[in-house]
Amino acid sequence: MDTLQDRVAVVTGAGSGIGRALALGFAAEGAKVVLADVEEGTLAESLDLVTAQGGEAMAWQTDVSDAGSVAALAEATIERFGAVHVVCNNAGVGGGGLIKDQELVDWKWVIDVNLWGVIHGVHSFLPHLRAADQGHIMATASVAGLVAGPGLGPYNASKFGVVAIMETLHHELAADPDSDVGVSVLCPGVVRTNIVTSQRNRPAELQRSGESAPRADARARNERIAAAVAAGMDPGDVAAKVIDAVMERRFWVLSHPEHLADIEHRNQSLHSLTNPTLPGRWAGGD
Numbered sequence: 442m443d444t445l446q447d448r449v450a451v452v453t454g455a456g457s458g459i460g461r462a463l464a465l466g467f468a469a470e471g472a473k474v475v476l477a478d479v480e481e482g483t484l485a486e487s488l489d490l491v492t493a494q495g496g497e498a499m500a501w502q503t504d505v506s507d508a509g510s511v512a513a514l515a516e517a518t519i520e521r522f523g524a525v526h527v528v529c530n531n532a533g534v535g536g537g538g539l540i541k542d543q544e545l546v547d548w549k550w551v552i553d554v555n556l557w558g559v560i561h562g563v564h565s566f567l568p569h570l571r572a573a574d575q576g577h578i579m580a581t582a583s584v585a586g587l588v589a590g591p592g593l594g595p596y597n598a599s600k601f602g603v604v605a606i607m608e609t610l611h612h613e614l615a616a617d618p619d620s621d622v623g624v625s626v627l628c629p630g631v632v633r634t635n636i637v638t639s640q641r642n643r644p645a646e647l648q649r650s651g652e653s654a655p656r657a658d659a660r661a662r663n664e665r666i667a668a669a670v671a672a673g674m675d676p677g678d679v680a681a682k683v684i685d686a687v688m689e690r691r692f693w694v695l696s697h698p699e700h701l702a703d704i705e706h707r708n709q710s711l712h713s714l715t716n717p718t719l720p721g722r723w724a725g726g727d
């Protein structure tokens with residue numbers, strides 16, 4: 442994209458973490474920003490932060506797991522700004538635990554938000570991006586979309602799916618003479634956000650029916666993850682990498698290049714048709 446000045450950027454999950462940083466980052470580049478999130482209070486706070494910075498913006502409460510809600514977001518964007526140039530399908534939730542301990546509602550919630558959220562975003566916004574003079578669509582996956590470690594079954598499945606969708610879209614749009622739409626996928630390592638409290642947005646009908654208090658091993662794992670996230674990368678640094686990738690039309694956005702060794706470790710297992718093992722510093726995890 443040659444400039445972000447006066448372009449229209451939509452960010453889902455803009456009420457917190459990476460999404461809030463993306464909204465602030467696009468506004469700082471002169472874009473008009475549409476902030477979308479399911480959580481009304483934090484969404485309003487993010488809007489205030491963007492407008493306090495002098496940016497032109499609107500907030501639209503959206504549940505990305507609901508096709509109609511995302512379609513309404515696209516309509517509201519076009520109604521307010523007349524076009525859309527950048528779409529960041531970033532909203533997501535974290536859900537941990539061993540596969541043997543998952544209830545079907547655990548799978549459903551994570552897949553609904555993380556995978557269907559991206560599908561809905563692509564479905565509703567791609568026609569508008571194709572109609573714009575230039576466009577870019579990104580989705581936030583994770584390193585968990587490239588390496589499947591233990592303790593994150595539904596999350597890994599959702600993020601591998603997101604990488605697959607965006608990679609497919611990249612190939613299709615690159616071969617489409619009528620499209621000037623770039624594609625990126627963000628695969629972050631650990632970032633300092635509110636992801637460990639994702640349950641705050643879990644719908645009542647998808648709550649677990651089983652034991653409400655986590656078992657001691659799950660509690661210990663959650664505490665480890667919370668400590669890692671608290672020491673994670675600043676979301677503003679991640680947003681800056683995404684904005685660079687949009688400007689330079691780069692597909693892969695890896696916030697933590699040290700994870701390339703973990704991805705290579707997995708690829709080696711495939712290449713040599715030997716059974717997967719965990720990369721050194723992942724072993725002993727769950």
Ligand SMILES: NC(=O)c1ccc[n+]([C@@H]2O[C@H](COP(=O)([O-])OP(=O)(O)OC[C@H]3O[C@@H](n4cnc5c(N)ncnc54)[C@H](O)[C@@H]3O)[C@@H](O)[C@H]2O)c1
Nearest residue numbers: 454456457458459479504505532533583631632634635636
């Ligand atoms: N924080 C990390 O370490 C990390 C690492 C890899 C990938 N990610 C991914 O980054 C993305 C952003 O997460 P974050 O870390 O900033 O967490 P966060 O919890 O700070 O922000 C996520 C936002 O998504 C919103 N959201 C949740 N469910 C939603 C729904 N159904 N519809 C609309 N919005 C919804 C939340 O309200 C929240 O504002 C997610 O896709 C996450 O999986 C995060």
